Amino acid sequence: LLKAISLSRSYGHDSTTTVALRDASFDLMDGEFVAIMGPSGSGKSTLMNIIGLLDRPTSGSLIFAGEHTANMSPDHAARLRNCRIGFVFQSYNLLGRNTALENVELPLVYAGVRRRERELRAAEALDKVGLSDKAQRWPLQLSGGEQQRIAIARALVTDPALILADEPTGALDSRTGNEIMALLQHLNEQGRTIIMVTHDDIVGSHASRIIRLQDGTIIGDQDVPDRLLTG
Numbered sequence: 433l434l435k436a437i438s439l440s441r442s443y444g445h446d447s448t449t450t451v452a453l454r455d456a457s458f459d460l461m462d463g464e465f466v467a468i469m470g471p472s473g474s475g476k477s478t479l480m481n482i483i484g485l486l487d488r489p490t491s492g493s494l495i496f497a498g499e500h501t502a503n504m505s506p507d508h509a510a511r512l513r514n515c516r517i518g519f520v521f522q523s524y525n526l527l528g529r530n531t532a533l534e535n536v537e538l539p540l541v542y543a544g545v546r547r548r549e550r551e552l553r554a555a556e557a558l559d560k561v562g563l564s565d566k567a568q569r570w571p572l573q574l575s576g577g578e579q580q581r582i583a584i585a586r587a588l589v590t591d592p593a594l595i596l597a598d599e600p601t602g603a604l605d606s607r608t609g610n611e612i613m614a615l616l617q618h619l620n621e622q623g624r625t626i627i628m629v630t631h632d633d634i635v636g637s638h639a640s641r642i643i644r645l646q647d648g649t650i651i652g653d654q655d656v657p658d659r660l661l662t663g
């Protein structure tokens with residue numbers, strides 16, 4: 433699904449250059465659940481932004497679903513991002529003036545899907561996260577765990593090839609965080625490919641593979657032998 437070849441990303445120039453990512457290479461197969469781990473400033477966001485087609489490497493290349501991303505037009509990258517990648521954030525990023533269902537519909541609005549079909553598909557996605565009964569709620573009428581499940585439904589609604597989750601449990605207490613990890617594991621068992629950033633070892637050990645970053649360099653890339661299974 434993904435091939436990263438010697439990705440590097442620097443910020444600034446001359447004497448003030450920061451190398452945020454250095455020579456990162458890895459392959460990702462369909463169906464994997466990868467945690468990207470490392471201390472603050474180690475390059476996790478930089479790597480996620482490149483994988484999510486929000487940023488480009490200074491050197492190296494990224495092949496996503498067989499497509500070289502280096503010389504892709506911004507329009508094409510935006511279309512791939514909207515239709516093939518689902519994003520989940522630490523702070524949910526739901527629109528407060530839209531219902532849960534409308535929030536889940538959003539990626540389909542951008543994709544130009546008609547209203548009736550949008551509603552059907554958003555309702556299906558809400559069903560997958562167990563929140564059909566909350567479709568007409570406002571985000572602030574929902575608990576943090578529920579808001580994150582709405583955000584996961586929004587990430588699923590386009591049937592993406594890849595889900596990118598940035599600290600998905602970072603704003604939740606540990607019990608609710610575990611429920612979110614159980615949901616992500618369940619989706620992975622159904623064949624969803626997931627890349628998640630976390631700095632929490634317990635959260636990371638729910639994944640099946642951990643890529644460790646330090647000072648912009650991949651210092652480890654291993655399957656998780658004693659993977660934590662929830663639910």
Ligand code: ADP
Nearest residue numbers: 443450451452471472473474475476477478479
């Ligand atoms: P992490 O997500 O692991 O905390 P980041 O990818 O955000 O790490 O940052 C990696 C390094 O790149 C850090 O030294 C950070 O200060 C630097 N960095 C990140 N974004 C920028 C930017 N837009 N401009 C300059 N330096 C940046």
Ligand code: ADP
Nearest residue numbers: 566569572573574575576577578579607608611
């Ligand atoms: P969780 O199982 O995610 O921890 P809670 O026990 O916090 O859920 O919430 C139980 C119910 O209370 C939920 O169905 C939710 O709709 C409602 N609820 C939780 N927090 C709030 C809030 N801040 N405002 C309104 N309703 C809330």
